[in-house]
Amino acid sequence: MRAARRNLPEPLGVAVAQFEHHLRWERDLSGHTIRAYVGDVVWLLDHLQRSTGDDGATVQELDITVLREWLATQHSGGAGRTTLARRTASIRTFTAWAMRAGLLVEDPGPRLSAPRKQRTLPPILRKEQAGSAMEASEVGAQQGDPVALRDHAVLELLYATGMRVSELCRLDLDHLDHDRRVVHVRGKGDRERVVPFGVPADRALERWLSQGRPALATATSTTALFLGARGGRLDPRTVRRAVHDAVGAVAGAADMGPHGLRHSAATHLLEGGADLRSVQELLGHATLSSTQLYTHVTVERLKAIHDRTHPRS
Template identity: 40%
Template sequence: MNPLVVFAEYISYIRLEKNYSPRTILEYENDIKEFYSFLEQEGLSDLAAVDYSEARLFVTTLYDKGLSRVTISRKISSIRSLYKFCNVRFGIDDNAFRLLYHPKKEQRLPAFFYEEELEALFSVGDGYSPKSLRNQALLELLYATGIRVSELVSIDLKDIDNELGIVKVMGKGSKERYVPFGSFAMEALESYLSNGRPILMKDKSHRSLFVNLRGDPITARGVRHVLNGMMEEAIIHRKIHPHMLRHSFATHMLSNGADMRTVQELLGHSQLSSTQVYTHITKEHLRKTYMNAHPRA
């Protein structure tokens, strides 16, 4: 079976039928292109000719490149998914990658903000200019809800119910969910919508909740720029990524007594195992606090 024909049909399948996000599709494309490059080097021109030994050799080349276990595991999943598609669509044997074991994941705990760091961060955006009102509302909503930045930038005005304190977000796989937020985010949004957004919009006309300084819908890159600027002003010497606010939301919720299932639903995780990583954070924080505070630790 011609690999290029299979590639085109598979990418069309995950885009149109599976409705994967553009970012996920790009990752699959890159992983498969890397696999195809390996096949070319090995002199293989037919996907059906790949057996278990070649699949193992491909994984070995990934380790030789110094890639992390998480990245290698993702690449295995990408190629395994391709072969599963080939098995159903073209009758190609998919045992080669189906029998491969995923490398054991490295136990990396998600980075999060301590509450005193968040207080410093929130104080930076506490101003009255349209930009400050926008930044404060953006920060408050991210921390209050734990939503992803991709979800934040897609929120329209109609998705916010500021009276009930609920926002509708479109999660992964086009799954909608409703997430509550508290009084701090509610107040920040009211100020932004009344005195910030109308000025930033200038002569633009669209329904996106958050806008940049030109009045256009803010992008994920723009959100990162805003947060990095606030970090510098708060003099917090840490590398930030927007997901840290999502991690902080989950960690603080669990630390203060929220149950796992509720946090799972709020985060939009399809699997409970994705949420359970945050219990490791709270346990590690508890252990460090004990070791630092107990006289005979």
């Protein structure tokens, strides 16, 4: 992608740089999302340059025909539904921005369609498996090892709140309210929400803050709630490893990372009687359709139980 970006004509290269600035400083999107969107736009503009054979190609030459041709090449190259849907979203975001920036007279993005994403049921833990994973992580914490205390607090908080791993790693000390047992979370699109957590997570956090964090903190440590082994802000890869190890200790549990705990927490909330709107608020979903995926999970599990136990199934 870097080579393709360097080879773009100057007008297209400038447009990419301005779009990236918009995503980073005006939309405040995550680094991962920015890289994905910018990468998609670079390949689209590379296609535009090649198809026109014009070293002086500009964004003005983007129309619905070019967009559809580019998506067709992606499809023929083996891109799946989810990838095509994301790339369509990237291009729609770009063309809408380009029109506002005066680079396009008309926005062709709304006329662009792509296959709907195939929504698959995510692997989740059963309630007893989630409990066993928390117990497995607590074994090391009982020895007082600071890293084990941290990992146990991380797992308890992830499962208790259903927050994303990126949100957890961004938490600072003052985001935690022990008296009310809530945490202030900054999610996608810089949206803030307040999420409660229970007694087990509160106990794990207290032990981490009183015994574990002081042992890892250094003179250069920030106000991050969770620290790495060298005193810096905790890295998402370390969290994924901790979740993988704890879940891997549970017999019969599906292999998963932090997002699996998020799926499990949402499913267990709905199974316990929580309404869909409340779960949407807790998870920080912008739309209810994202949360509705978990209703499919619970229905599928009920069907499986029915098939196993009902005499007329």
